[in-house]
Amino acid sequence: MRIAVDAMGGDYAPREIVRGAVEASRRMPEDIEIILVGDRQSIEAEMARCDASESSRLSIFHTTQVIAMGEPPAQAVLSKRDSSIYRGMELVKQKKADAFLSAGSTGAMVAAATLVLHRCPGVRRPAIGTLLPSLGRPVLVIDAGANIDCTDEELEQFAVMGRIYSESIMGQKDPVVGVLSIGGEDLKGNGVTKKTLERLRSNPLVNCCGNVEGHDLFKGNIDVVVCDGFVGNVLLKTVESSSRAIAHWMKDEFTRNPIRIFGALCLRGALRVMKKRMDPELYGGAPLLGVNGTVIITHGASSHKAIFHAIRVSAEAVRNRVTGKTVENLARLAKRAAPQNTEG
């Protein structure tokens, strides 16, 4: 299995990306090969710092251009054909890589994926699905930032893609799907969420539980929550940031005096479990659903640890055939839905 990693994307690129990739090449199963996509010289310099060099498990694919975070995505992708993002997508297209992962511009990743890999048949817009831990089953938030403004038709498709992901990857039978809104009643929400709810209620492919509020997200009884990428992105970054703040407060309070430090020692095991649950870097990496290829997006501030885990997530996505299953199930569902004349 070959995973292409954008060495030039992200706030701490190339250093943290290369470090994460080197770590993955050392610690992950032997059947995983990593291809670092980007400027050879910079990548080699960072690899040298980690005492690493090119090998059968870690190679470099040289590119000369970089798409910066602030650039208008579509334009940048079209004009920079030798950028790490464009070339990474090409590697997937040409089957030289099984997945492509980047911490670079989300907009450029979505544009390049659409341009190079194309959308799955019937899909209007690809969407990012991010798993959020909860008190029960994890909940898939879709879209987590690929589409800033969405129509109700698009949100309906996200619901269908989310259902497929939950069913085929998470193994959830008849996943419960909700619309993220500001109140439980059907009347609550904005124009788009209200229309989306109507659509989902009459869509035979979706087991719709109605509106879902921020309150309900962590209860663990919902499998998929649909929202536009603006709301999804704000929500996920806020959750990450709030758990970081809580972890910080905990550390602060638990080390205030010797008795507390002793108490914290007794709770070592528990704190390790808590940390694992709350550390957003361990979740790093969300699939872009609805394109013909495995594309994983992780956020700009990714550290080497986040990159390591995003590579792990990419490998799981390849192993679980996320893309293949999405395409197959979209087609199957479209067939099943055809008599009812429902899109999906």
Add this chain to the structure above:
Amino acid sequence: MRIAVDAMGGDYAPREIVRGAVEASRRMPEDIEIILVGDRQSIEAEMARCDASESSRLSIFHTTQVIAMGEPPAQAVLSKRDSSIYRGMELVKQKKADAFLSAGSTGAMVAAATLVLHRCPGVRRPAIGTLLPSLGRPVLVIDAGANIDCTDEELEQFAVMGRIYSESIMGQKDPVVGVLSIGGEDLKGNGVTKKTLERLRSNPLVNCCGNVEGHDLFKGNIDVVVCDGFVGNVLLKTVESSSRAIAHWMKDEFTRNPIRIFGALCLRGALRVMKKRMDPELYGGAPLLGVNGTVIITHGASSHKAIFHAIRVSAEAVRNRVTGKTVENLARLAKRAAPQNTEG
């Protein structure tokens, strides 16, 4: 000081509301009188359960109608003139109460406040400002749910009202104001947030730091974040829910075996502080800014504890003259801004 409390609003009304009010009448300073607005018979029944009866500190204002959560707000307010929400606003208007607090329909509260108390001169739409704890100074999120869709002009006004609140109530000099968005760069965001950012950058009344991401919320270096009420509401409910989930996980992990329980005992003090910081019920109650009167909104699922704290928040708002200061400062700012022809 007299605080009117809507006994009929909220998921657990009247029981939890009455319990919270009784508790407040017992535990809060003697100069605070509470007026429970709602159906006398139901209120008396709940008061009896708490061994309370009408007194100089706790009285009942009888009303015959209730606005339910699902009702279309404007219609409900217009047709139910003897509802607890309408009458509560009237008590403020007639200066029979210094503040009105409700856990009922936010939409109906905003509609009634606008209808009965009127907007402050120059204000297009009132907005809810909610304080979020952070690692540094708390951050005011405005709007937290009064307006589902907002224009850039409206968001600009929220920024000005937020600035006033932060300055005059929180005592923050030259508060830092940001626009909630999905990336730090000025180009990131949706149509409305980008236009809002442009407006704030050229508004001499606002010290604008640019876009603020979910990541930045808890860093403690931002005083005011503007967003539409849909995003703000989802965000705040999510933060509450995530800290509840974390508290739940902690309890679960910390009580798993005798050593851990012993460790948790050593950390008793720390855990108490953490709980206080993380418990959303202690923050209960957010002011509706931009109307001529002190109106506090607290969320539907409020327990008696949340109501108790919302009454405390209401008393603070009255004591700090939130409303008076908003009106005075809006006028002062409008004057100062007039030569530059800036709205606000």
